[in-house]
Amino acid sequence: ESQIYRIDHYLAKNMVLNILALRFANREFGRLFHADNVANVRITFKEDISVAGRAGYFDGYGIIRDVMQNHLLQLLTLALMEAPASLKPEDVRDEKVKVLKQLRTVSLDECAVGQYEGYQDDPDIKAINAKKGYKSKCPTFATCVLHLDNERWSGVPIIMKAGKSLETRSTIMRLQFKKAPPQSLFGDQPQNELVIRIQPNEAIYY
Numbered sequence: 001e002s003q004i005y006r007i008d009h010y011l012a013k014n015m016v017l018n019i020l021a022l023r024f025a026n027r028e029f030g031r032l033f034h035a036d037n038v039a040n041v042r043i044t045f046k047e048d049i050s051v052a053g054r055a056g057y058f059d060g061y062g063i064i065r066d067v068m069q070n071h072l073l074q075l076l077t078l079a080l081m082e083a084p085a086s087l088k089p090e091d092v093r094d095e096k097v098k099v100l101k102q103l104r105t106v107s108l109d110e111c112a113v114g115q116y117e118g119y120q121d122d123p124d125i126k127a128i129n130a131k132k133g134y135k136s137k138c139p140t141f142a143t144c145v146l147h148l149d150n151e152r153w154s155g156v157p158i159i160m161k162a163g164k165s166l167e168t169r170s171t172i173m174r175l176q177f178k179k180a181p182p183q184s185l186f187g188d189q190p191q192n193e194l195v196i197r198i199q200p201n202e203a204i205y206y
Contacts, residue, residue, distance in 0.1 A: 010071040015202040019078040020087070022196070022204065032175065032194065033079070035156045039191060041079065042174040043072050045162040049169075050116070051140065055124035059138045064113075067162050068142060073100070075173055075198070076146070076160070080153055104147040113139035116165035140164045171198035 010016055023030050032038070045067050051058040058066060077096035084091040119125060119140055129135050141163035148158065175194040182188055197203040 008070050008074050010074055010198075013198055013202075015196060015198045015204075016075065016078065019075075019196065020084075020092070023079075024083050029194070032177070033152075035153055037177055038153075038156050039176050039178045040156060041076075041158045042176065043075050043079075043158070043160050043172075044174075045072055045171045046166040047164045047169050048166055050122070050165045051119070051125075052122060055122045056128070058140075059125060059128055059136050062139045063142050063162050063164065064139065068144075068160055071171075072160050072162060075171075076158060079173060079175075079196075080148060080158075082152070099148065102148050102150045104149055106144055106146060110145035112143050114141040114163075116140050116163070118165070141166075169200055172196070173198070 023033055074096075077099045081092075081095040081099050084095045115136075115138065119138075120129070120135060125136055143159065143161040146158040146160060148154070148156070173196040177192045177194070179191050180189060192206065195203070195205050197205075
């Protein structure tokens with residue numbers, strides 16, 4: 001068992017590798033990751049390609065099991081976890097597991113799924129439909145709101161969204177900060193955001 005390595009390939013992306021450094025090696029950034037400052041967290045995965053060539057595999061899993069329960073949950077845990085005792089894999093893992101255990105059970109009232117137009121026209125999907133005797137209900141798009149029940153993130157909605165055949169290809173995490181109190185000097189200002197772009201071009205901007 002100790003020689004078996006189970007890896008989500010998303011963890012090898014450079015920007016993902018640097019999320020912990022952004023949070024815990026930068027005091028100014030690190031203190032922002034808290035319910036006192038953050039209005040919501042958004043993690044969005046978009047692909048501009050369809051399931052063509054992968055329909056036989058994809059239809060058995062759907063977008064939630066394809067990218068949300070693995071890639072996006074990894075991003076979520078790295079962004080919301082407490083500082084690990086060290087950067088040893090087991091210490092990082094333990095803190096990530098704590099986050100997962102503190103996630104509230106997802107409510108169907110806070111979820112929505114969809115299927116892109118033309119999905120049913122894919123030859124592989126037509127074959128699957130013919131075999132099953134009904135049209136596939138496999139979701140190619142999903143969004144849900146998660147809640148983390150701990151002191152740091154209590155009351156902050158975490159919005160996860162993923163889909164295929166969308167307008168662009170990107171994976172982006174946003175921390176949208178609470179609005180500043182109204183004041184006469186600058187008037188009503190829009191909310192600030194800290195944006196971590198995983199792909200296509202890695203970037204961090206505020």
